[in-house]
Amino acid sequence: MKTLPHVLDGVVIASEIKAEVAREVADLTARGIRPGLAVILVGEVPASQIYVRSKVKTCGELGIFSEMITPPESVTTDEMLATVAKLNARDDIDGILIQLPLPKHVDTKRLLEAVSPDKDVDGFHPVNAGRLQSGQPGLQPCTPAGIIEILKRSGLPVAGQNAVVVGRSDIVGKPAALMLLNESATVTVCHSKTRDLPSVTRQADILVAAIGRPGYVSANMVKPGATLIDVGINRLTDPADVQRFFPGDAERAATLAKRGSIIVGDIDPAAFDLSAAYTPVPGGVGALTIAMLMHNTVKAAKLRRGIGTESR
Numbered sequence: 495m496k497t498l499p500h501v502l503d504g505v506v507i508a509s510e511i512k513a514e515v516a517r518e519v520a521d522l523t524a525r526g527i528r529p530g531l532a533v534i535l536v537g538e539v540p541a542s543q544i545y546v547r548s549k550v551k552t553c554g555e556l557g558i559f560s561e562m563i564t565p566p567e568s569v570t571t572d573e574m575l576a577t578v579a580k581l582n583a584r585d586d587i588d589g590i591l592i593q594l595p596l597p598k599h600v601d602t603k604r605l606l607e608a609v610s611p612d613k614d615v616d617g618f619h620p621v622n623a624g625r626l627q628s629g630q631p632g633l634q635p636c637t638p639a640g641i642i643e644i645l646k647r648s649g650l651p652v653a654g655q656n657a658v659v660v661g662r663s664d665i666v667g668k669p670a671a672l673m674l675l676n677e678s679a680t681v682t683v684c685h686s687k688t689r690d691l692p693s694v695t696r697q698a699d700i701l702v703a704a705i706g707r708p709g710y711v712s713a714n715m716v717k718p719g720a721t722l723i724d725v726g727i728n729r730l731t732d733p734a735d736v737q738r739f740f741p742g743d744a745e746r747a748a749t750l751a752k753r754g755s756i757i758v759g760d761i762d763p764a765a766f767d768l769s770a771a772y773t774p775v776p777g778g779v780g781a782l783t784i785a786m787l788m789h790n791t792v793k794a795a796k797l798r799r800g801i802g803t804e805s806r
């Protein structure tokens with residue numbers, strides 16, 4: 495009899511991490527150090543507003559000080575640079591997060607490089623990318639760090655496993671590949687120019703999909719018994735697509751009718767049935783991102799004051 499795949503519940507793992515962070519915050523606060531996060535949200539992009547609200551709310555729940563800065567859509571790069579410089583200089587701010595995407599007229603790269611690497615809780619600064627690459631302690635991007643936490647806390651082996659990462663973005667694919675390599679996996683990174691992608695992904699014991707295309711990884715691209723990590727969050731609005739990915743799923747059809755869209759990851763849900771374990775969408779990797787941001791904020795507070803932290 496085939497055993498059912500294990501669902502890697504990101505919500506449960508995120509709760510564990512948040513509880514640990516809350517304990518660390520309480521310890522630091524008792525020593526007169528209250529970790530603080532500044533979030534810059536430009537303009538009125540609804541999705542960004544939802545994310546930022548959630549980040550600020552979680553800070554409150556864990557005892558982290560937070561401050562939201564909300565410049566208008568018309569803000570200039572120079573004005574943003576001045577805001578970042580002030581935050582870099584403030585002792586009560588340990589982490590600075592610039593919510594992306596920024597308006598087209600703002601120089602995103604220049605801004606991300608202006609954030610002090612020691613306060614770069616997104617782990618996007620080239621100095622932190624370099625630290626990750628060279629195995630030095632630093633602040634690491636939240637989503638790929640969340641992937642490692644899911645694997646470790648679920649007791650899944652990484653060392654010696656064949657890990658295939660589909661997608662090579664600076665935010666997820668590349669850092670995920672480096673983190674898996676640092677955990678002694680044998681890592682392959684695939685992208686749009688990869689030849690015969692299914693033959694490569696079928697080698698994966700751990701398959702990470704971070705491409706941003708709904709259900710792109712199909713069942714024939716997966717080795718039975720693999721662990722599937724789905725980073726994608728894609729919105730389906732066409733009933734035909736919903737029927738294709740979730741045939742006969744009355745609940746999802748009803749959600750589509752009610753809300754106008756449903757969420758699917760980068761992996762075709764049919765592939766999950768073949769796996770030993772998989773992260774669901776929603777409720778998998780995405781659930782970890784804010785928990786890891788909180789972890790990074792506390793880590794930044796400690797690193798900046800020379801208080802010991804574990805290497806992660």
Ligand code: GUN
Pocket residue numbers: 545591592593594595616636783
């Ligand atoms: N926009 C969507 N996700 C993220 C994230 O993780 N960090 C930042 N800064 N912006 C985002």
